[in-house]
Amino acid sequence: MSHDNSTPPNLFSAQEPIFPRRVKGTFRTLKWWIMAFTLGVYYITPWLRWDRGPNLPDQAVLVDLAHRRFFFFMIEIWPHEFYFIAGLLIMAGLGLFLFTSAAGRVWCGYACPQTVWTDLYILVERWVEGDRNARLRLYHQAWNGEKVRKRAVKWTIWLLIGLATGGAWVFYFTDAPTLARDLVAGTAHPVAYMTIAILTATTFVFGGFAREQICIYACPWPRIQAAMMDEDTLTIGYRDWRGEPRGKASVAGNGDCIDCMACVNVCPMGIDIRDGQQMACITCGLCIDACNDVMTRLDKPHSLIGYLALTDETAERAGKPRKSVWKHVFRPRTIVYTALWAGVGIALIAALFLRTEIDVNVTPVRNPQFVVLSDGSIRNTYELRLRNKHGEDRWFAISASAAGSALFLTLEGQEDLRVLVPANETKTQKLYVTAAHDTGTAKAERTDLRIWVEDAGTTASPSTDRVHHDTVFNGKG
Amino acid sequence: MCAKSVKKKPDDVGTTGHTWDGIQELNNPMPRWWLWSLYATIIWGIGYTIAYPAWPLLTGSTQGVIGADERAEVAAEIKRFDDANAPMKAALVAADLGAIAGDEALRTYAVSSGSAVFKTFCAQCHGAGAAGVEGKGYPNLLDNDWLWGGDIEAIHTTISHGIRNTTDPDARYSEMPKFGVDELLDKDQIGAVVEYVLQISGQEHDAALATAGATIFSDNCAACHGPAGLGDRAQGAPNLTDAIWLYGGARDTLTTTVTYARFGVMPSWTGRLSEDELRSVATYVHGLGGGE
Structure with a gap:
């Protein structure tokens, strides 16, 4: 295997075209269902409606960047609740760790958008140009009328799919029906058109032409995945101890592999799984379907190519049975990942139910620390950020409690201790807290202060929502 | 079936000669499109330096062919905001001083605009927090004690004309006798x-x-x-x-x-600040907690 120094190596090589053959089987069927589900969710979600009452959008899933709100069915996330998004991202990460350590690159093989859209593009390619052999012929044939027509039809459909992909993306960020009308009328924001153009181009190029190049050369995730796999991780493998020596079935002494190349011909990555685990394999399972089909026809047992782990290989070579799939999946490592994943999930759900419809943040004004009034009393100023998540304007009542002497409260610009917070908005309000000059609070250096905000509600729907924020009152010390 | 996997086998490409724990590194060629993307970025880079100001010259630099100018963009942005604020400024000047605090839109504009004016022109003496400097004669504007009055009109007048300055005939003026120096009292x-x-x-x-x-x-x-x-x-x-x-x-x-005696001086701001700025900063000071 040593490199021959007499001939300089090629530094660059052109992309080798791949013409995956059609295949039927368990994994192909599974992949069709996953494709239908993921693409369905992606294209349909922006069109789902969800009634939130007046003043709020009725789109079920909406990332409203302009107003800094994220809507997901009954859940509404404000910027200060971004930890929900962080939590979901952590869960997504842990979920990938879990699936990768249990079953290898299942994300790559089944759910990754690059895989799903490439699969869809290959499906279109097959409809227009025929299966592998027809496509190979077309590839080698000169640019005659047939080739031009087939390529033009294929690329047009690809472009339309790309357009729909980019088009669906922008609907997540604003009201979908309105934007759809504006897009058609040509009055939508230029950013919408640019986003659609860029995503159309990337979908067209990545799904139609770059395909496996993205997985092999551009994507960092397969490189990271290797760190999460161990000897018990299920990956796709070829049982060479059963298949070799490969050759005609009629020749005595040959293994089960008849070297029919079915596994190679169906592979969207253009690899030969019989070379063993390799970087380019996205574990899509199509070679398993192809090989099982041949084994059925030869009346030989299935799973010459199948999901197996490194420990299975050792066991089977020694003539022992392999571990059950469940033993591979339920291991301390995957259980720890599951526990972490569920822990974050439960914490997020708990946080979701514990949040209130009103909220307050308090920033004490500490320049200066306190103000002496003409009668010698001590005043502290606090900036309140009051959040009203209701769909209608609400009166918030402000109060404060501290151990010891009574405090005198006033709100800047308000007649009493109530402030009207507009619907679905944050209002900044200054609160003055004063302690009489001869009280302990005025004389002490610091006094713990708890500021309460109570939703006075509306006459129609009285509320009991009440939140507080702890801070400190500074005295003369 | 003439098929062969498109992936190169070790025998086809050789190795780099690097070995770690018995694992050899294949000498796979780079995909050619990587080379094309390198050339594409070079062409982009050249085009960029032609389109935008880029190459330094003895004085200044090349200006680019599309007329990109960030200074002009900033000036346009400032003008855009000025234009957007113009109706609000006009309303502020037209409004009765006492009515500003009651008009939510006017008050919000005046307080944020006045805050910026205050931090630019007033904070040097009165401090960024408006607490003044105790003992040095720079009054604290947060408390409820006012030398010349604490309602919005009085504050507006004080800011507009200042105190004991020699430049504004309307400046507030009073002078405490030097009882000791002038031997009025022993x-x-x-x-x-x-x-x-x-x-x-x-x-x-x-x-x-x-x-x-x-x-x-x-x-x-x-x-x-x-x-x-x-x-x-x-x-x-x-x-x-x-x-x-x-x-x-x-x-x-x-x-x-x-x-x-003491002779504290405050400059007159008429002429240095526009009327809408005077009213903004007066509203801001009035809303600091001591306004009457």
């Missing part, structure tokens, strides 16, 4: 009147001297500070009975004040 009399001021402001004092000081006070000080020492806003005479002192309320500071 040392003992000053000491007595200081004890009296300590007494009326509720501080520790010598009762006998204070009694003597009371007469001196009513003869020399009451004209401006009032018979009870409550001050007179028409003359900017401070209230001597409260807890707030512009230069300090201790015995030696009071003695200095009576002996040498």
